[in-house]
Amino acid sequence: GQNIDQPTEMTATEGAIVQINCTYQTSGFNGLFWYQQHAGEAPTFLSYNVLDGLEEKGRFSSFLSRSKGYSYLLLKELQMKDSASYLCAVMDSNYQLIWGAGTKLIIKP
Amino acid sequence: IAGITQAPTSQILAAGRRMTLRCTQDMRHNAMYWYRQDLGLGLRLIHYSNTAGTTGKGEVPDGYSVSRANTDDFPLTLASAVPSQTSVYFCASSGTSASTDTQYFGPGTRLTVL
Numbered sequence: 001g002q003n004i005d006q007p008t009e010m011t012a013t014e015g016a017i018v019q020i021n022c023t024y025q026t027s028g029f030n031g032l033f034w035y036q037q038h039a040g041e042a043p044t045f046l047s048y049n050v051l052d053g054l055e056e057k058g059r060f061s062s063f064l065s066r067s068k069g070y071s072y073l074l075l076k077e078l079q080m081k082d083s084a085s086y087l088c089a090v091m092d093s094n095y096q097l098i099w100g101a102g103t104k105l106i107i108k109p
Numbered sequence: 110i111a112g113i114t115q116a117p118t119s120q121i122l123a124a125g126r127r128m129t130l131r132c133t134q135d136m137r138h139n140a141m142y143w144y145r146q147d148l149g150l151g152l153r154l155i156h157y158s159n160t161a162g163t164t165g166k167g168e169v170p171d172g173y174s175v176s177r178a179n180t181d182d183f184p185l186t187l188a189s190a191v192p193s194q195t196s197v198y199f200c201a202s203s204g205t206s207a208s209t210d211t212q213y214f215g216p217g218t219r220l221t222v223l
Contacts, residue, residue, distance in 0.1 A: 100151050
């Protein structure tokens, strides 16, 4: 079966750095996405990786290792507004997104 | 309007009733999707449409139907609602179904079936 694993919840301090991991087992791979979802709102796109390596976009970076079936999202200089759930999703061989359950990130002052 | 709109925002429905959730996008995207999101689970794909006039089944299609008469609209119908269909429903769209195309989400419909 297809499976996306990420931690259920993480806590970090304002101004710090946090890394959210995602491991996947899917039928085929056509890219990995990270989305942010604030409570009660829709998911919004953060990043896309299809090749191995690090993609940096401001305070957020995303890393992919296809051979290990592994990705992480790195958030720097954490702000209170970063409190949200972070969703990892993999596009499979049918070009359908398979979603993880999400990681709820709690930022403390 | 800009982006994707969904209606209603929330609904309480008696079991056995028929319900249509509406989704409209104004981005001229070819591909559209319906997901449900339940606590502790990832988003699960119900149905999708790669282009107007075509639809396909996702991971959890039973009890739901869709149509895609034009590019902008993609309604989701529950023919006879059951309590297990209580969920938050998100509509999404992307330019195409290609891997590089980001999916953009509507605000969601919170549905409770009693």
